[in-house]
Amino acid sequence: MAVYKKTYRPYEGELTPSWSRFLVIPRYAFEELHGKRFLTIFFLASFIYPLICALIIYVQHNASALSLLGVQQQGARGLISINVTFFMSLLGWQSMLALFMASFIGPGLVSPDLSNNALSLYLARPFSRVEYVIGKMSVLAILMSLMTWIPGLLCFGLEGYLEGWQWMRDNARLASGVFFGSWVWIFILALLALALSAWVKWKPAAGGLMFGVFFVGSAFGAVINAVQRTRWGNLFNIGHLIGVVWVQLFEGPNQTTNGAVFFRAAQDEVLPLWTCWMALLAVALICLYMLARKIRGAEVVR
């Protein structure tokens, strides 16, 4: 019907499947983010490191390119090895950029809805609180996936293609490490960003708090370690917790590294793996509790 008729009429048409409705939120969020120049430039710039990695992998396997540079093929391999450190460094850099991205975008996802009472509009529809949180999380998850595990796996695939099937089979743990390690980071970051955004309605403060949780938390942990002569202060250092988990995911019990760039710990300060998993789980549960308290159609004043 043409809009000029200006009348109310009921809707009798088909409906979309209810499982797919949470995807409406990221679609609209991306439309909005697309208009923000700084974020677009930052996002595109985040692909520079993976592109350099891909270039290194390519050049290492390209004899003519190496001869142009005047480097022997064996020499090039000795200079930069495509091994666990290479992929862990790629993940470390990209994860740090993902932290920045989550701090820029995350606070704008929930806090405006809370400060403008928009939650009652979302939740008065066949759309649950869980779907709302998943929808908002998926905005961050999609962006951070594009920054972390997707370029990581593409680099792995390129190396595997150039080295051969045997290399891929021998190093399958690297691929799983990139994939699962990224998802642990994405999950923790997305939950933290949403929880802080739900509790701190002022966007810049929520973004600042996000950095605070990581950097002040790590400083606080270091102070505890120094004063108490212990290593348990690292429980407040999310970077350390993630680093320990990554080493396990990338290398299993036969560890040759002490973590990725930005996520390393001194050998004598490393916490037991299970405590790191438990601490990360506790962070996730606290965030979920914070979200459950705030994401409601109507606020209850007891």
Next chain:
Amino acid sequence: MDSVIELDGLEVRFGQRVILKKLKAALTGRSVGLLGPNGAGKSTLINTLLGFHKPSAGTARILGRDVRTQAREIRSLVGYMPENDAYIASMTGVHMVRMMAELSGLPREHAIERAHEAFFYVGLGEVRYRNIGTYSLGMKQAAKLAQAIAHGPKVLFLDEPTNGLDPPARTRMIQLIQEIRDRGDLHILLSSHLLHDVEDCCDQVLILKDGNVAAFCNLEEERRANRRFLELETRGGNNGDFLAAVVKLGCETAPGVQGRIKLVMPEGLEVRQLYEVAAGQNVQIRRLNHKRDSLEDIFLKAMENPDGRL
């Protein structure tokens, strides 16, 4: 008639505080008013019907669906215009309504079409591409109505729809609600503390006080009954003879002082016939009023009851 909304011993508690106390009512009207002073539980009742609050006892049903077990299904049938400012400031009006329609399950192309229609319908067609954050209060109210109707609900919950509106905007909002009501495609539950809004838009009214049902009446029937109830002031002639003559016509009468008479006319009797009898008795009817037991009277009577219980 099947109930649109059925309250079946509905009780809602926030901690130790009982907000809704075992409400029982069957609302069948096309447009039902929810009246009560501030804090009576009107918004809590609407929020409970939407599934925002869990009943601590009893239940409620909307078009036969139970709020305890079928909340999602209920929300797919309902359009909700909240009381407070509620919008997504960074979006244009039509963009927000389109997103809300999509969240209600409309495919993208239908959502776009209906969002534009809804915006024109509420009179915001010219400003639909402006950010909602820049709208005036009246425009925000209209935008809230647009998002509530864009997906074509079967029941529309309007929580204080005329809050903060100036008189022309209020009139426009009331006209919109009346138009929606008169189309007959959906049922309306209108919560307000403004009696005129309810009187103008509703055919049934549920009055809450302190979480209890203080009164429940059918305004249409009240209006019809009021039309038969007259107050007369007469002069001249013999008032006793005039009274006897109108009793013969089937009226119930109650004489007052100084020629005042209250009477209830039977069905079929016209006011014109009273004038004819008065002329026959040489009595002048100086004043004739239809008794107006307005919503205000009903509301005040309901409020007189100390605990608000019927």
